[in-house]
Amino acid sequence: MGEPHVVTLRATRAGDLDALFVFGQHEEAVRMAAFTAPDPTDRAMFDAHWRRLIDDPGVDARTIRADGAIVGSAARWFEDGTPEITVWIDPEHWGEGIATRAIRLFLEALGERPVRARVAADNAGSIAVLEKLGFRHVGNEVGFANARGTEVEERIYRLD
DSSP states (O other): OOOOOOEEEEEOOGGGHHHHHHHTTOHHHHHHHOSOOSOTTOHHHHHHHHHHHHHOTTOEEEEEEETTEEEEEEEEEEETTEEEEEEEEOGGGTTSSHHHHHHHHHHHHHOOSSEEEEEETTOHHHHHHHHHTTOEEEEEEEEEETTTTEEEEEEEEEEO
């Protein structure tokens, strides 16, 4: 294994969206995420969604870069007054430690606790990352997952 990547975060900007859209087309990534847009291939809907995120002062949307290249995104919003985060990493970079480093950087920058994260119950990779970072499993919910066209169990994690 080579040297670890230099992972950085910066505010997401319109020029990042082409790369982020491409990552969102990966069939296995969409299936693993489960709770996606109804049609991840709809570029107009994708752009409108990201414009809302970027323009919303209650959302902190960041682009994840590894060695200067865009490799994913992270975002924080508030659900019932509690900060909640989500992360998406280009599947070409799964297993390289980028998600762990990016989430750690994001959490340090936010400084908010408690913070929640949600993950499909069968998404072992994301669960492992959250648990490595100290998140505790605090509950389960079942909801309709667009990517799978059915209800899916979602695990809720919390970091205090």
